[in-house]
Amino acid sequence: MISLLWKIACNEWRRLWHARIPALxxxxxxxxxxxxxxxxHHHWQDHANTVAEVTARSQHDWQxxxxxxxxxxxxxxxxxxxxxxxxxxxxxxxLDQSGHLVYLEAHRLNSANFNPxxxxxxxxxxxxxxxxxxVQWWMPLFLIMIAYATVTADKITGIxxxxxxxxxxxxxxxxxxxxxxxxxxxxxxxLQAVLTLAWSWQSEQAxxxxxxxxxxxxxxxxxxxxxxxAVSWFSKQLHGALLTLLLCWVCICxxxxxxxxxxxxxxxxxQPRAEAEYHAELKLQSIGDSHNPNDPHFAxxxxxxxxxxxxxxxxxxxxxxxxxxxxxxERLTTAVYREQQVLHDAQLAKQNESIRxxxxxTPSLALQYIQMASAGNDLPHxxxxxxxxxxxxxxxxxxxxxxxxxxxxxxxxxxxxxxADFWKNAPRPQVNLPSIAVSRSSIxxxxxxxxxxxxxxxxxxxxxxxxI
Amino acid sequence: xxxxLSIQQLSLRFAGREILNQLDLDxxxxxxxxxxxxxxxxxxxxxxxxLGLQDAAEQTGKILIGGIDIAQARNQALSHLAxxxxxxxxxxxxxxxxxxxxxxxxxTISQSADIASCLTMAGLPExxxxxxxxxxxxxxxxxxxxxxxxxxxxxxxxxDEPNSGLDPQATEELNxxxxxxxxxxxxxxxxxxxxxxxxxxSDRLLMLSNGQLQPVAxxxxxxxxxxLKKLYQGQA
Numbered sequence: 001m002i003s004l005l006w007k008i009a010c011n012e013w014r015r016l017w018h019a020r021i022p023a024l025x026x027x028x029x030x031x032x033x034x035x036x037x038x039x040x041h042h043h044w045q046d047h048a049n050t051v052a053e054v055t056a057r058s059q060h061d062w063q064x065x066x067x068x069x070x071x072x073x074x075x076x077x078x079x080x081x082x083x084x085x086x087x088x089x090x091x092x093x094x095l096d097q098s099g100h101l102v103y104l105e106a107h108r109l110n111s112a113n114f115n116p117x118x119x120x121x122x123x124x125x126x127x128x129x130x131x132x133x134x135v136q137w138w139m140p141l142f143l144i145m146i147a148y149a150t151v152t153a154d155k156i157t158g159i160x161x162x163x164x165x166x167x168x169x170x171x172x173x174x175x176x177x178x179x180x181x182x183x184x185x186x187x188x189x190x191l192q193a194v195l196t197l198a199w200s201w202q203s204e205q206a207x208x209x210x211x212x213x214x215x216x217x218x219x220x221x222x223x224x225x226x227x228x229x230a231v232s233w234f235s236k237q238l239h240g241a242l243l244t245l246l247l248c249w250v251c252i253c254x255x256x257x258x259x260x261x262x263x264x265x266x267x268x269x270x271q272p273r274a275e276a277e278y279h280a281e282l283k284l285q286s287i288g289d290s291h292n293p294n295d296p297h298f299a300x301x302x303x304x305x306x307x308x309x310x311x312x313x314x315x316x317x318x319x320x321x322x323x324x325x326x327x328x329x330e331r332l333t334t335a336v337y338r339e340q341q342v343l344h345d346a347q348l349a350k351q352n353e354s355i356r357x358x359x360x361x362t363p364s365l366a367l368q369y370i371q372m373a374s375a376g377n378d379l380p381h382x383x384x385x386x387x388x389x390x391x392x393x394x395x396x397x398x399x400x401x402x403x404x405x406x407x408x409x410x411x412x413x414x415x416x417x418x419x420a421d422f423w424k425n426a427p428r429p430q431v432n433l434p435s436i437a438v439s440r441s442s443i444x445x446x447x448x449x450x451x452x453x454x455x456x457x458x459x460x461x462x463x464x465x466x467x468i
Numbered sequence: 469x470x471x472x473l474s475i476q477q478l479s480l481r482f483a484g485r486e487i488l489n490q491l492d493l494d495x496x497x498x499x500x501x502x503x504x505x506x507x508x509x510x511x512x513x514x515x516x517x518x519l520g521l522q523d524a525a526e527q528t529g530k531i532l533i534g535g536i537d538i539a540q541a542r543n544q545a546l547s548h549l550a551x552x553x554x555x556x557x558x559x560x561x562x563x564x565x566x567x568x569x570x571x572x573x574x575x576t577i578s579q580s581a582d583i584a585s586c587l588t589m590a591g592l593p594e595x596x597x598x599x600x601x602x603x604x605x606x607x608x609x610x611x612x613x614x615x616x617x618x619x620x621x622x623x624x625x626x627x628d629e630p631n632s633g634l635d636p637q638a639t640e641e642l643n644x645x646x647x648x649x650x651x652x653x654x655x656x657x658x659x660x661x662x663x664x665x666x667x668x669x670s671d672r673l674l675m676l677s678n679g680q681l682q683p684v685a686x687x688x689x690x691x692x693x694x695x696l697k698k699l700y701q702g703q704a
Binding site for chain 2: 004007008011014015018019154157158159160161162163164165166167168169172466467
């Protein structure tokens, strides 16, 4: 049976080669792929250089701070760069939109900024062609143009009836044709994987992430090859096969993904940043004002501190009351800002969830979910980065507030300078790329859809291949 | 004598319409049987049934090829026959020899005849054997397919409208070839509209009418335009 399929596949390759146009289209596709890979690599390299440069400068500037007041240090700020996986060359995902640098400062919850998408010129508004996009959009389109006639032509010329009538099983013909389409594309996917692995194997979970990526891409392309053969078998006319397949492509790759994203955005709108900050400010005001001596929350807080240290006046405290007040203020603002962040994350999660419910409509989007997750550039990875940055910010600021409390004399607060050694040894935990497990639900949903994507046209082909 | 093709009580309903109705047919080695019939009478359906390409649920009766039930062992049964469809089904990018070799390799036959001698017997001139079939005329393509039937060493040959689209000379050559096949001991079933050719090479002429096969007298003199019209209209 294998040799039968192989013979049919070899003949199909010979036929495509002889027809010239399919070979030319394949060449165009490979050229496009090479351009995409080079452009994406350049983009990634640029991005990685920026991150490295900013991280190094930030580290240097932080270490170079002189003896100074800790509160000044807390507003001096600290930069954190999002760790980017080398697979971002294949799929940058939301990286350009979400940003990759966070400025950490006291009493602020800064979201990631320096996102290249908002800084792009009008020319740069054209989306960057990436290798992932080639697989997701262009490869199916080229496949359709190359192979829409694969069975229809045999039908019209009577070859299909001849083969079937002389004992060649329909499933063997269908499988052979499918193999002829799938194998070269699978070879290209494997080539991409090997090249990527060659320079990314030392990165975190490289093999696992790449395996998931290649497997999902292979399933996606296998489904398209099955669909092309099934529709070609089903169609009586060449233009019918071409139009049906183009309609499928437009729906699967353009209309459904766009429609679902827009629908999710309309159904579950996210709060604009200014609005979130306004709500946070209102909430903080309702909690209390540390500058107001009559504020009930801070009056009670002061009472507790005085009681704890068995004194009756702030001036008699053995520690710096302003430092304690800073710690409490940071705790409160952080809680409120984190609450806003949780709300924002929940809104995004709802959007994601609503898209995931309709993911079965479009394997293209399912593939995109998996590709972004594999490259570490999807929403869960970004949220994990924001959480880690925020944790680092909180630890650092509270450390500085503690220094303020215990190392700065209360009576000479404004003029006191603390040794630079304190900032040099400040806790600045490294922000790491989270495990791919953070995206497991997206990956699982994506694979479920891709399995269905292969099974459905496979079943369709099985049914139609019994016909002449 | 064992029948090469035996159709017993074959009935077939499709979309509520009875296409074949308890049809019987026996075809022996060295015999040519032609089936006539108007468009839509069920000639192609009959061929599809013989080839085992009809949905078994729509069909009753039995078809034996070389004594083998097509419903039980389709591949084994089909190894005894060669089917040539109305359109000459050859790949344009392959030569005559490559086409035959490729199609033989897809079948279940264990051994085949020498392709060159089959092409010679089919009357395809040797200089054209290695040229791509896209350069062939329809008659030449038809000969490639008949050479394939010889190479396959089939005992039974099914021809669907073999003269369709051929010029008189090519038709004459084809008719002679069918007679040669018959003389070599092959059984041939031809589905055709070309009554005159059918009379030239057939041993029996059958009209497919109301789902059944009716014998037609093999008398060329008796066939006038009027009698032909009546013959075809009578089954309408």
